[in-house]
Each structure stands twice: as structure tokens, then as C-alpha cells.
Amino acid sequence: MKETDYKVTLSLIVNGETRNVRVLPQRLLSDVLREDLGLTGTHVGCEHGVCGACTVLVDGAPARSCLTFAVQMEGHEITTVESVARDGELSPLQQALHEEHGLQCGFCTPGIVMTFEAYLKENPTPSTTEIRDVLSGNLCRCTGYQNIVAAILKAAATLREKGVE
Amino acid sequence: MKPAPFSYHRPGSLSEALGLLSDLGADAKPLAGGQSLGPMLNMRLARPAHIVDLNDLLELDYVRRTGDGLEIGGMTRHHRLASAPEVRRTLPLLAEAASTIGHYAIRQRGTLGGSIVHADPAAQLPLVAVVLEAEAVIRSRAGERVAVVADFLQSIMTVDLADGELVTALRFPVPPTGTGWGFELFSRRRGDFAIASAAALIELAPSGAIAALRIAIGGAGAVPVRLDEIEHSAVGEFPDGMWCATVARCIAEAANPEEDPQIPVPFRRELLQTLAERALTAAHSRAAVA
Amino acid sequence: MTREENFTHIGKPLLRKEDRRLLTGHGRFLDDVVLPGALHVCFVRAPHAHARIAAIDTSAAVDMSGVVGVFTGRDLAEWTTKLRLAPPIEGLQPVEMTTLPVDRVRFYGDPVACVVAEDRYAAEDAAEVVSVEYVALDCVTDTDAALADGAPLVDETLPSNLVSQQSFSSGNPAARRADAHAVVEARFNLHRHTHVPLETRGCAADWDAGRAHLTMHIGTQTPHPLRSQLASRLRLAENQVTVISPDVGGGFGQKIALYREELTVAALSRHLERPVHWREDRLENLTAASHARECHCRTRTAVDPEGRILGLELELMEDFGAYCFYPANYMARVVAMILTGPYRISDYAFEVKVALTNKCGNGPMRAPMAVTSWIMDGTIEAIARQLGLDPLDVRRINALTQDDLPYTMATGEVLEDITPLETLEAAASKIDVAAFRKRQAEARKQGRFLGLGFCSVVESTTYGSAFYKAAGIPGSGHEAAWVRIEPSGAVNASVGLMGTGQGYETPLAQAVAEGLGVPPDLVNVQMGHTDIAPYGMGSRGGRGATAGGGTLYLCARKAQERVLTIAACMLNLNEPTNLRLHDGQVERMLDGRWQCTGVALADVAKRAYLEPTSLPEGISPGLDVSLTYDPPPMTYSNATHACEVEVEIATGRVSIDRYVVTEDCGTVLNPVVVRGQQQGAVAMGLSGALFEQVIYDESGQNLTATLADYLVATACELPDFEIFPMNTPNRRTPAGIKGMSEGGVMGSIGSVALAVSDALAPFGVVVEQLPISPQSLRTALRGKRPETGEKERME
Structure with a gap:
């Protein structure tokens, strides 16, 4: 009864590319992204769904990759932080986080980026209260959140301007 | 904090899921949104031999008007409960309660059926299901039965659900117009x-x-x-x-x-x-x- | 050191260099380091607070698929030496610990065995079947129990659980008390915290059997001291060990010590001759990494009728946990030493005790002296309450003024270039106290209870070598740097610090740029690699800017001198006087203004490296400069925090309506980074004061092992912070830098506690125990009704 007997071959769509892996069913999506696919931008902070560092997008909606098994993800599109900047250009959200000093150690940052890349599509005109409500699902130990909130407000404004253009 | 080994099953239809749950019996655990089961698996507080993933059962993700009630599929996510116009209009209490569950990312995954079956005494959805006098639609290979949620919830994380049974939907009577x-x-x-x-x-x-x-x-x-x-x-x-x-x-x-x-x-x-x-x-x- | 007012690069709000990689997912943290063929470990941890290890049966685990081996304390005892901490400090008991426990566990989470497997999943599967037979022993989970007669000993080699006790007296506080108009007593109990860096601990050890060399990848604040520890505990020479710290996801003091798990991993790599990787999970991090802060304090203050402090006595008892990774007097000592801080108090005595308990060991956590300012300003508030005075007036009458400076504190510490009265008045003015009191009175009539708390902070930031020497603590406060202009003119620099998220790369580049005379983006500061960086003391306290930035600045100035010496030769000048390097160009003072010479840094570098025969006599080839610098015995920053709260009486919920900080941290290398540090420190203090708490039950089980139980404040619980910088340079440090980053914790703990007490004054409720939870406030308020009118302050 060797564990390898239980391994399953998966075909995952990650950042628009099809990637094949052979993994145990209990293997967490976070581990497969990081260790099997080398996408180490997704960070693991608690493995019980509280800290939000491992948040990725599944079919465009934020999800904790530590509460998701890779084996569940066949047929779904996974988006990670590595795909957010296009052609070396930071997204408006990433740029705003930089300009507003919305990150320090940066460990929680990918989860915040992914959460709000999705949220700002759903709500392009968020209030400070709404931003703080959504941000409450991502723990940050360094910043005290103030600059993150400012950055998200700024990013929302930039995105709205871009949308108008 | 890695889950213990399990076998994974991904039924493509409700009948296939019910068949699997029936065959596997007590060794199987249905996996809905995974926002409560996931941590329990990672901490090895739950260690089922088989996981039956319900996430392909799109037929269980719906909000449907039925006569004087609203029937909501067991795989309907909290975010949809909180934001679907039909729910907000007819069951604003349910929508409001759902909007307070966990966090934005959690609400994208967590499901109505999962929350009711998990039966955490502090959870929002069991409470509003009780006050709204909701019924749980329970299916198994043997057929369908309906249970009043207030009776279905038995104790802390304990519900009236036999091996092989699955909560496929909740039926909420819509309160009369003008109800505050x-x-x-x-x-x-x-x-x-x-x-x-x-x-x-x-x-x-x-x-x-x-x-x-x-x-x-x-x-x-x-x-x-x-x-x-x-x-x-x-x-x-x-x-x-x-x-x-x-x-x-x-x-x-x-x-x-x-x-x-x-x-x-x-x-x-x-x-x-x-x-x-x-x-x-x-x-x-x-x-x-x- | 001269004061320099007009900086070109220091003080500019440059955005951070490290952001791009962190924002795009290209940061490189410990778990991103992949060593081919690495094995993964999982520790088996004790489910008891105190137990004898009767037997460990690893046979079932060893037989499992993917398992390489299971190792216990006995194995590690062969491969490593014990940690012995026995600094010559009066009243401090010497202690020793093995790498893993051999026959006794001392707290819930103590590691008793280590499973090595092909991956973490297999390691965890096997860890479950390691069978450890324990014989449970009585435990002590608080200081009262620990110091009771006949208490079970946490460390059986000690005569009692009282691991450290020091007392001190200056002047005659007892006499002051006897003569005083009044004696005011106050209590301050701070609960157990833990650091919760978003990235937990971890390491990847890579033993090269051929070279007999260990490379240790580990997120650490202190690469060189860690290397010294590793080498010594593995019986290796220091040149057989390289420590490499990648990006670190937060440290806050938790990533200083060499922990037992890390040493175990290193020893296993050497034993197995394979790379070995360990990443702590969050349950381990919360229960078994390091805890902090738990202490019980009491002050007695002799005062005159105006509230002037005539004498102050402090009793402090720290609950240190089960193991000493630091001398047990280390944190409590600083509290006692700087307690009087912003105030003029000459008659002062303290008694500081530290007890071992069956809980996770303590370590320094961002502001190890966090409780200090709450104790001091809480004492001021108690005086005002008892005497019926305005607490701001009591602060004013006792505050140090510019006329008092330099001021030698009762403990011998010298304060200068600080502005406690100025930050207090600025904060009071920003808040508009009169308007607040009016709002507060109106609200009370409507059954709403607002409160305002002030807390002044004098933050010890940079500990120089003279401090360590005087304190009897082994170690040093100096720092080392090198600056190297490469042949192309690119600038590399290095220092012995290691950042854990502060954003060092930018402000330190500014310090180099300032000293050398180049644009900051030309400068790359290399940190965290012990084969690259000079031996420095790393990042602790608030020393980064003064010790690290200061050393780099001085080193860069020295490098500029070398550059100009060569440039003078290139320009056919006898002396480099009237030359400067500015923006990478050599300029000459002519006709009262700086003029371009046409010689660039790159030209000088080319000459220095590639045409050494053309160098002036006595100048050796290359442009590689190093320097060490020992800061003053101590540098201080100061601040006043003001916090407005509302307490919802029905539920006990505290909400923060407004938060103001006026902070004087001297010359600032980069105000963006400094503001981020201030915000983060205040957030950590408020989160700790209102939400976080490590809880053990009576049997020593840790009840807060998940982030659903150990509550770190989210974005919904914290306010925006209004921060007003006031920058008085320190006259003794390079560029007038003072250092900062911990004071925010000190001030926020104090200000929020005092604000809540102010809000609840009509009920006669004073916060003496943190955290301020809704349940604790409800317990205090139950059955009480607010007194009306203006009497409430008079009692």
C-alpha cells in the first residue's frame, strides 16, 4: 500500500496555461501551486483559512488555496499573483500599493492583491467601509492596514478612469 | 498541518453523488465549500477515508421561486445568498445574515447546505433557517425526505442525517409582505x-x-x-x-x-x-x- | 558628530525598491528556497504542560513510506552542545538546555521528536504514529503558583522557579513616601502575547559533506549572531557555517534566537548528508515559537499636593515561560531602567522578578519594554484621579523640559535631544482637549461613554556597546558596513542588519547615497548573507537606522573621501579640498559655487581598478571601504499618543474614534518607511491591547493555537492614524538619526488603556488588566451605574 499508488494525474489551467501534475488527492492547491508548479507568489500563512495570504482566484472569484485540494481544480481556471502584472507593468492595484506604501514584509500582499483584483471588478466604487470589510479577510501584521485601504481607493479611482477612456 | 490521506471522488451528477455516498457509507464525507471541513482536514480533526466532492453539482446551485417560498440549492454560495436580488428582495434577513459570514473570499466558496449540515452553534445560517422556518430537502439513493431545519439541527455539529443522505436544498417560506x-x-x-x-x-x-x-x-x-x-x-x-x-x-x-x-x-x-x-x-x- | 541640516537624499520620501518583487509574487521567502533532494521534517510535540518522557517508540513511523528517520533528544544530544546562558548578572540564575528535551517536557508544544521524510505530508503521517509514553507531572501556569512553596520546578537544576531577581534604588523613595502629601498605588497587568509574523519560522539546512560546510537558509533578524550560535552548538568553526536570510515575512523579535527546531534541522542535515527543510505550521508558531510580554506590575508614588512626583517605586513580575532563549532579566530590565522616561523623577526604586512557568518561553517582541509607558502614564493618571487634578497638568508639572536636558535618569541613563513636553502639547493641541471634554459631557448625558487617553513615550532605540557592558549582557551594540564602488561605478554596500519587512533597502541606500554623493538608485544594499555582509549585530530594537544607517553613512563618507583623493589626482590638484561627489559627478567649488569637473564616479572607479599605476602615491587600488561604528550607549526617541475611544456599555465593545501620534524620532532616513513603521507599531499595540491573548488553561493546555482563537486585529478593528512628525536630531549620532519603530507599541497600549479608563470613569472602573476584552469590561461594569455630574474625577 504505497502512497504513490494513490497519486492522480491532473491537468490544471493556471494563469491561462495548461499544467499537468501528478499528486496525492489530499495535496492542497497551495502546495501544488508552490511546489509542483513553482508559483511561489502564493503564500501559506495559516492553513486554516484565516490569514488570507494564500488567496488565489478560482474562475475569477477569490478562494483560499489552503482550503482547496488541487484535485478539485480540474476544469477550473486558477489565477495567481504572478499573472497580475502584464508585460512587466504593475496593475493599477499593485501600482497603488507601491505608491501608498501599502506593504511592508510583503508576505500577505499576494493574497490582498488577488482579493481586490476580483473585488474591484465586482464593486468599482467601494467606500472605505466596504474596503475594510473585504480586507478583514486578509491579516497584515506590518502596516496597520491604513495605507492598504488608501491604495485600494486609489486603485479603484484609477480603474474607473481607465474604464472611461 | 496537512490532511491525512483520502480517496477523492468527483461525481458529475446528483444521482452519481448519492450513489457514491450510499456505497461508501460512514467512510465518506461530502465536500461542499470546504471552508469549515478544510481546516478540520488540515488539522486532522476530520479524517474521512473518502471525500465526495459536490462542487460539480451545478444543479444544486440555484435560487428558485416555488409558490409561496424560495428554494435554494444546497451548493449555493454565501456570496450569492448575500447578493442575489431575489434573495435580497424576498428574504432580506437571509441575505443580511449571509453577508456577515466569515470574509469575502470565504463567502465565495462556503455553501448553504454545508453550513446547515456543519451545524456550528454560532453560525448565521442555521439561526436564520430556524427563524424563517425553513425545511431541508434531503436526498439519498432511497429517495427524498423533508425535515424542518429546527428539528434537523440536533446538537453541536450534529444533525439528523443518515449515511448516504445529502441536503440538496433548503425551502424558505417567504414571510408575508410587510414583515419586518x-x-x-x-x-x-x-x-x-x-x-x-x-x-x-x-x-x-x-x-x-x-x-x-x-x-x-x-x-x-x-x-x-x-x-x-x-x-x-x-x-x-x-x-x-x-x-x-x-x-x-x-x-x-x-x-x-x-x-x-x-x-x-x-x-x-x-x-x-x-x-x-x-x-x-x-x-x-x-x-x-x- | 556634526549636525547636517541640508541633506540631498536623507529624508526624501522615496518609494521602496523591494515592492515590485513582493507585489508581483517574485519575493523569495524561506519556503521558496528549493534545495534539490531536500527532506522535510515534522516535529512531534508534547501534549502536556509538564511530563516525564518514559519512552519513545518510533518503530511504526520509521517503517512508513517516505520516511527517512525519526530522531529524538538523545540523538541531538550527541550531535549538538547544550545552550548555556550564564551571564554574570547578580540575581540571575544560570540555565542550560539541551537541543531537544531528553527526559522531561516543560510546556504544551515542547518538541520531543523529529520525523524526517520525503515531504511534509509523509512526515506528518509518520509523526502521528510516533508513540511517546508520558508520565504527567504537576505544572505551574502562573507566577503565583510558580513561586508558591513546594511548587513543581520548571527547571530542576534551579533552586526555585524564581530565575531572576534584581532590585535597585536611587535617592530615597521610602523617605519620600513617608513625607509625602499622598501615596498613590496603581497596578498594571499585561497579558501574554505572541508575535504572529505572517510568515512562520522555518529553515533549510544544506550540509556539504565534501567541504564540511553548512549553509543555513533561514529568515532571521540577526544573521551573524545566529551563525556564531549555530557553529558553536554544532561544534563547527565559524568559517564552516554560512547563514543566508532570504526575504522575511515579518519577525517582530521572533526571529532572533537560534531555536531548538532550527538547530535540530541543521544537525540532521549534517547527520543525513542531505538538505533538510522545515517550515513551521501556524499551530506550532502560536504554541511553541516564542511568547512575550506577560507581566504584573505595581507602582507606589509619593506626590505633593500638585501631583509632583517625589518618589516612585516599581514592582514587576514577569512570567517567562519554560525556557530561556535570552537571559531572563533581559526584557524586564529595560522596563525598569527607562520607566521614568518623560518625567523628572530622581527618587526611584524597582524590584524586578522573573519566574519560570510551564508555558512557551518568552522572547523580545516589538517593544519588549511595551508595558513601560502604560505603567508610567497610568501612574500619572492614578495620581490625578486620587488628587482630583487634571491629568494633563500632572503630566506637565512632571515633564522634562529643554532646561532639564541633558537629564540623567535615576537609573543613570542620559536623555538628551528629546522633546517630551513638546510632543505632549502638540498632541493635546491636535486633539483639542477642551472640545473633546465638551463632546464627552454631552455624550454622557445620552448614555454614551467616550474616553481620551494620552501616553507619552520615551523609546530606547539603539543600544550601544557601552550599554551591553554596563548591563552585564554578552554582546555588542556596534555595527559594521562596507561600501564598494565597482569598476563600472555601480555601488554595492552591505551592513550586518537583516530586514524583516521594514523596507531597509531604500532608506539604507539613501544613507549610502548621502554619504557617497550618488543617486540612491545607483546603490544596492546587500544584506542577510554572512559571507557577504560584515559581522554585525543584526536587527533588534530600533537600531536599524542609527546603527545600520549611521554606519553605512559614515562608511560612504569615507568612500567619498577616497573617491575625491583619486579625483584630485585626475584633476591635477594637490588636495581634494573644495571637491565633492554629487549625483555621481565630481564637483569643485569655484567662485563660491559648485561646478562640474567633468569627472564622474565611473571615471574614478575605472582609474582605481584598471589603472592602478596612475593612482596617487599611497593610494591602494580598488574602491572598497569598510568601517565599524559603535553608537552612543543609548539613543532615545520620544512621542505622545492620544487615543479617543467609545465604550459601548451594553456589550463592552471598544471602538477607536481617533488616534493621534506626535513623534520625535530625529533625522529620518525615509519618511515613507518611518510612517509605515509608526502605523504598524501602533496597530500591533492596539491589536494586543484589545484582542490578542495567549490563553492557557489550568492544566497548561494552550487554548489559542489557531488564528481563529489568537485574535489579530483586522482592517475593521483598527482606525486611521494621524501622525505628526517632529524631528529633533540627535547630536551624537551620524546625521542626527535616533531610530524608532517600537515606541508605537508602547504608546498605543498605554493610550488605549487610559482612554477606556477615562470613558468608564463615571462607573469608577479603571483598566488594570489587559487585554481590554468586551467580557472583561462587562465583568467590571456589571451592576454599576454611572455617577452623574462633574464629581466623577474627584472620587
Whole structure:
């Protein structure tokens, strides 16, 4: 009864590319992204769904990759932080986080980026209260959140301007 | 914090899922949104031999008007409960409660059926399902049965569900037009499980007196507690501030919270009183005279 | 050191260099380091607070698929030496610990065995079947129990659980008390915290059997001291060990010590001759990494009728947990030493005790002296309460003024270039106290309870070598740097610090740029690699800017001198006087203004490296400069925090309506980074004061092992912070830098506690125990009704 007997071959769509892996069913999506696919931008902070560092997008909606098994993800599109900047250009959200000093150690940052890349599509005109409500699902130990909130407000404004253009 | 080994099954249809659950029996655990089961698996507090993933059962993700009620599929996500116009219009109490569950990312995954079956005594959806007098539609290979949620919830994380059975939907009777609602919870931080919660529905008679009251409290025991006696005696009363405060005091006195070294019983009782009063006041303010 | 007012690069709000990689997912943290063929470990941890290890049966685990081996304390005892901490400090007991426990566990989470497997999943599967037979022993979980007669000993080699005790007296506080108009007593109990860096601990050890060399990848604040520890505990020479710290996801003091798990991993790599990787999970991090802060304090203050402090006595008892990774007096000592801080108090005595308990060991956590300012300003508030005085007036009458400076504190510490009265008045003015009091009175009439708390902070930031020497603590406070202009003119620099998220790369580049005379983006500061960086003391306290930035600045100035010496030769000048390097160009003062010479840094570098025969006599080839610098015995920053709260009486919920900080941290290298540090520190203090708490039950089980139980404040619980910088340079440090980053914790703990007490004054409730939880406030308020009118302050 060797564990390898239980391994399953998966075909995952990650950042628009099809990637094949052979993994145990209990293997967490976070581990497969990081260790099997080398996408180490997704960070693991608690493995019980509280800290939000491992948040990725599944079919465009934020999800904790530590509460998701890779084996569940066949047929779904996974988006990670590595795909957010296009052609070396930071997204408006990433740029705003930089300009507003919305990150320090940066460990929680990918989860915040992914959460709000999705949220700002759903709500392009968020209030400070709404931003703080959504941000409450991502723990940050360094910043005290103030600059993150400012950055998200700024990013929302930039995105709205871009949308108008 | 890695899950113990399990076999993974991904049925493509409800009948296939029910077949698997029936065949695998007690060794199988259905996986819905995974926002509660996931941590339990990672901490090895749950270690089923088989996981039956329900996420392909798109037929269980729906909000459907059925006569005088709303039927919502078991795989409907909290985010949809909170934002679907049909839910917000007909069951605003449910939408509001769903919007307070965990966090944005959690609500994208967590499901109605999962929450009801998980039966955390502090959770929002069991509480509002009880006060809304929802029924759970339970399917198995043998057929379908319907259970009143209030009876279905038996104790802390214990429900009336046999091996091979699955909650496929909840049926919510839509309260009469004009029914006012209130939902209140208290947690230390945004998104934490509630220490106490209260949900109320008030229907008013043309006189402005109460025609019907429904109120339930969470955090007062192993399951959400519906307060029948208080509901009965409320009929005919005029729910002004004094009345709401008095009733809330009765609720707190009647409540029997469990001992918890971190949450003293008197504290929980006080919270229940405050939350009940606020829920009643909110329900009254939202109620329209028929 | 001279004061320099007009900086070109220091003080500019440059955005951070490290952001791009962190924002795009290209940061490189410990778990991103992949060593081919690495094995993964999982520790088996004790489920008891105190137990004898009767037997460990690893046979079932060893037989499992993917398992390489299971190792216990006995194995590690062969491969490593014990940690012995026995600094010559009076009243401090010497202690020793083995790498893993051999026969006794001392707290819930103590590691008793280590499973090594092909991956973490297999390691966890096997860890479950390691069978450890324990014989449970009585435990002590608080200081009262620990110091009771006949208490079970946490460390059986000690005579009692009282691991450290020091007392001190200056002047005659007892006499002051006897003569005083009044004696005011106050209590301050701070609860157990833990650091919660978003990235937990971890390491990847890579033993090269051929070279007999260990490379240790580990997120650490202190690469060189860690290397010294590793080498010594593995019986290796320091040149057989390289420590490499990648990006670190937060440290806050938790990533300083060499922990037992890390040493175990290193020893296993050497034993197995394979790379070995360990990443702590969050349950381990919360229960078994390091805890902090738990202490019980009491002050007695002799005062005159105006509230002037005539004498102050402090009793402090720290609950240190089960193991000493630091001398047990280390944190409590600083509290006692700087307690009087912003105030003029000459008669002062303290008694500081530290007890061992069956809980996770303590370590320094961002502001190890966090409780200090709450104790001091809480004492001031107690005086005002008892005497019926305005607490701001009591602060003013006792505050140090510019006329008092330099001021030698009762403990011998010298304060200068600080502005406690100025930050207090600025904060009071920003808040508009009169308007607040009016709002507060109106609100009270409506049954709403607002409160305002002030807390002044004098933050010890940079500990120089003279401090360590005087304190009897082994170690040093100096720092080392090198600056190297490469042949192309690119600038590399290095220093012995290691950042854990502060954003060092930018402000330190500014310090180099300032000293050298180049644009900051030309400068790359290399940190965290012990084969590259000079031996420095790393990042602790608030020393980064003064020790690290200061050393780099001085080193860069020295490098500029070398550059100009060569440039003078290139320009056919006899002396480099009237030359400067500016923006990478050599300029000459002519006709009262700086003029371009046409010689660039790159030209000088080319000459220095590639045409050494053309160098002036006595100048050796290359442009490689190093320097060490020992800061003053101590530098201080100061601040005043003001916090407005509302307490919801029905639920006990505290909400923060407004938060103001006026902070004087001297010359600032980069105000963007400094503001981020201030915000983060205040957030950590408020989160700790209101939400976080490590809880053990009576049997020593840790009840807060998940992030659903150990509550770190989210974005919904914290306010925006209004921060007003006030920058008085320190006259003794390079560029006037003072250092900062911990004071925010000190001030926020104090200000929020005092604000809540102010809000609850009508109920006669004073916060003496943190955290300020809704349940604790309800317990205090139950059955109480507010007194009306203006009497409430008079009692």
C-alpha cells in the first residue's frame, strides 16, 4: 500500500496555461501551486483559512488555496499573483500599493492583491467601509492596514478612469 | 498541518453523488465549500477515508421561486445568498445574515447546505433557517425526505442525517409582505464566529399591534433556540421601545448558555439581551402595517 | 558628530525598491528556497504542560513510506552542545538546555521528536504514529503558583522557579513616601502575547559533506549572531557555517534566537548528508515559537499636593515561560531602567522578578519594554484621579523640559535631544482637549461613554556597546558596513542588519547615497548573507537606522573621501579640498559655487581598478571601504499618543474614534518607511491591547493555537492614524538619526488603556488588566451605574 499508488494525474489551467501534475488527492492547491508548479507568489500563512495570504482566484472569484485540494481544480481556471502584472507593468492595484506604501514584509500582499483584483471588478466604487470589510479577510501584521485601504481607493479611482477612456 | 490521506471522488451528477455516498457509507464525507471541513482536514480533526466532492453539482446551485417560498440549492454560495436580488428582495434577513459570514473570499466558496449540515452553534445560517422556518430537502439513493431545519439541527455539529443522505436544498417560506426583520450578531472581530446572535421577524396587524413574532437566538445553547412562549405572548402587544427592552430581558433570562471559561455565562446573557432588543427594534422599524 | 541640516537624499520620501518583487509574487521567502533532494521534517510535540518522557517508540513511523528517520533528544544530544546562558548578572540564575528535551517536557508544544521524510505530508503521517509514553507531572501556569512553596520546578537544576531577581534604588523613595502629601498605588497587568509574523519560522539546512560546510537558509533578524550560535552548538568553526536570510515575512523579535527546531534541522542535515527543510505550521508558531510580554506590575508614588512626583517605586513580575532563549532579566530590565522616561523623577526604586512557568518561553517582541509607558502614564493618571487634578497638568508639572536636558535618569541613563513636553502639547493641541471634554459631557448625558487617553513615550532605540557592558549582557551594540564602488561605478554596500519587512533597502541606500554623493538608485544594499555582509549585530530594537544607517553613512563618507583623493589626482590638484561627489559627478567649488569637473564616479572607479599605476602615491587600488561604528550607549526617541475611544456599555465593545501620534524620532532616513513603521507599531499595540491573548488553561493546555482563537486585529478593528512628525536630531549620532519603530507599541497600549479608563470613569472602573476584552469590561461594569455630574474625577 504505497502512497504513490494513490497519486492522480491532473491537468490544471493556471494563469491561462495548461499544467499537468501528478499528486496525492489530499495535496492542497497551495502546495501544488508552490511546489509542483513553482508559483511561489502564493503564500501559506495559516492553513486554516484565516490569514488570507494564500488567496488565489478560482474562475475569477477569490478562494483560499489552503482550503482547496488541487484535485478539485480540474476544469477550473486558477489565477495567481504572478499573472497580475502584464508585460512587466504593475496593475493599477499593485501600482497603488507601491505608491501608498501599502506593504511592508510583503508576505500577505499576494493574497490582498488577488482579493481586490476580483473585488474591484465586482464593486468599482467601494467606500472605505466596504474596503475594510473585504480586507478583514486578509491579516497584515506590518502596516496597520491604513495605507492598504488608501491604495485600494486609489486603485479603484484609477480603474474607473481607465474604464472611461 | 496537512490532511491525512483520502480517496477523492468527483461525481458529475446528483444521482452519481448519492450513489457514491450510499456505497461508501460512514467512510465518506461530502465536500461542499470546504471552508469549515478544510481546516478540520488540515488539522486532522476530520479524517474521512473518502471525500465526495459536490462542487460539480451545478444543479444544486440555484435560487428558485416555488409558490409561496424560495428554494435554494444546497451548493449555493454565501456570496450569492448575500447578493442575489431575489434573495435580497424576498428574504432580506437571509441575505443580511449571509453577508456577515466569515470574509469575502470565504463567502465565495462556503455553501448553504454545508453550513446547515456543519451545524456550528454560532453560525448565521442555521439561526436564520430556524427563524424563517425553513425545511431541508434531503436526498439519498432511497429517495427524498423533508425535515424542518429546527428539528434537523440536533446538537453541536450534529444533525439528523443518515449515511448516504445529502441536503440538496433548503425551502424558505417567504414571510408575508410587510414583515419586518432584524438580525444582530456580536463577535470580537469582523468575520469571527458570533459569541451571540439574534434574528427576529415581526408582522403587524392594522392596529400596529403584533400579529406574529418570530425570534431565535444563537450562542445560547447547542443549537439556535426559537422562543415559542415569547412569540405567543407577543401577539397583540404594541412593540414600542419599552416592550422590546422587556421582551429582550425575558429572552436573556430564559436563555441557558453553555459554560465557557472564555465567555462567562452572564456576559453571553447580557449580549443576548442587547442583541435581542436590537433585533426586535429593527424588525419593528422595518415592519409595515398590513 | 556634526549636525547636517541640508541633506540631498536623507529624508526624501522615496518609494521602496523591494515592492515590485513582493507585489508581483517574485519575493523569495524561506519556503521558496528549493534545495534539490531536500527532506522535510515534522516535529512531534508534547501534549502536556509538564511530563516525564518514559519512552519513545518510533518503530511504526520509521517503517512508513517516505520516511527517512525519526530522531529524538538523545540523538541531538550527541550531535549538538547544550545552550548555556550564564551571564554574570547578580540575581540571575544560570540555565542550560539541551537541543531537544531528553527526559522531561516543560510546556504544551515542547518538541520531543523529529520525523524526517520525503515531504511534509509523509512526515506528518509518520509523526502521528510516533508513540511517546508520558508520565504527567504537576505544572505551574502562573507566577503565583510558580513561586508558591513546594511548587513543581520548571527547571530542576534551579533552586526555585524564581530565575531572576534584581532590585535597585536611587535617592530615597521610602523617605519620600513617608513625607509625602499622598501615596498613590496603581497596578498594571499585561497579558501574554505572541508575535504572529505572517510568515512562520522555518529553515533549510544544506550540509556539504565534501567541504564540511553548512549553509543555513533561514529568515532571521540577526544573521551573524545566529551563525556564531549555530557553529558553536554544532561544534563547527565559524568559517564552516554560512547563514543566508532570504526575504522575511515579518519577525517582530521572533526571529532572533537560534531555536531548538532550527538547530535540530541543521544537525540532521549534517547527520543525513542531505538538505533538510522545515517550515513551521501556524499551530506550532502560536504554541511553541516564542511568547512575550506577560507581566504584573505595581507602582507606589509619593506626590505633593500638585501631583509632583517625589518618589516612585516599581514592582514587576514577569512570567517567562519554560525556557530561556535570552537571559531572563533581559526584557524586564529595560522596563525598569527607562520607566521614568518623560518625567523628572530622581527618587526611584524597582524590584524586578522573573519566574519560570510551564508555558512557551518568552522572547523580545516589538517593544519588549511595551508595558513601560502604560505603567508610567497610568501612574500619572492614578495620581490625578486620587488628587482630583487634571491629568494633563500632572503630566506637565512632571515633564522634562529643554532646561532639564541633558537629564540623567535615576537609573543613570542620559536623555538628551528629546522633546517630551513638546510632543505632549502638540498632541493635546491636535486633539483639542477642551472640545473633546465638551463632546464627552454631552455624550454622557445620552448614555454614551467616550474616553481620551494620552501616553507619552520615551523609546530606547539603539543600544550601544557601552550599554551591553554596563548591563552585564554578552554582546555588542556596534555595527559594521562596507561600501564598494565597482569598476563600472555601480555601488554595492552591505551592513550586518537583516530586514524583516521594514523596507531597509531604500532608506539604507539613501544613507549610502548621502554619504557617497550618488543617486540612491545607483546603490544596492546587500544584506542577510554572512559571507557577504560584515559581522554585525543584526536587527533588534530600533537600531536599524542609527546603527545600520549611521554606519553605512559614515562608511560612504569615507568612500567619498577616497573617491575625491583619486579625483584630485585626475584633476591635477594637490588636495581634494573644495571637491565633492554629487549625483555621481565630481564637483569643485569655484567662485563660491559648485561646478562640474567633468569627472564622474565611473571615471574614478575605472582609474582605481584598471589603472592602478596612475593612482596617487599611497593610494591602494580598488574602491572598497569598510568601517565599524559603535553608537552612543543609548539613543532615545520620544512621542505622545492620544487615543479617543467609545465604550459601548451594553456589550463592552471598544471602538477607536481617533488616534493621534506626535513623534520625535530625529533625522529620518525615509519618511515613507518611518510612517509605515509608526502605523504598524501602533496597530500591533492596539491589536494586543484589545484582542490578542495567549490563553492557557489550568492544566497548561494552550487554548489559542489557531488564528481563529489568537485574535489579530483586522482592517475593521483598527482606525486611521494621524501622525505628526517632529524631528529633533540627535547630536551624537551620524546625521542626527535616533531610530524608532517600537515606541508605537508602547504608546498605543498605554493610550488605549487610559482612554477606556477615562470613558468608564463615571462607573469608577479603571483598566488594570489587559487585554481590554468586551467580557472583561462587562465583568467590571456589571451592576454599576454611572455617577452623574462633574464629581466623577474627584472620587
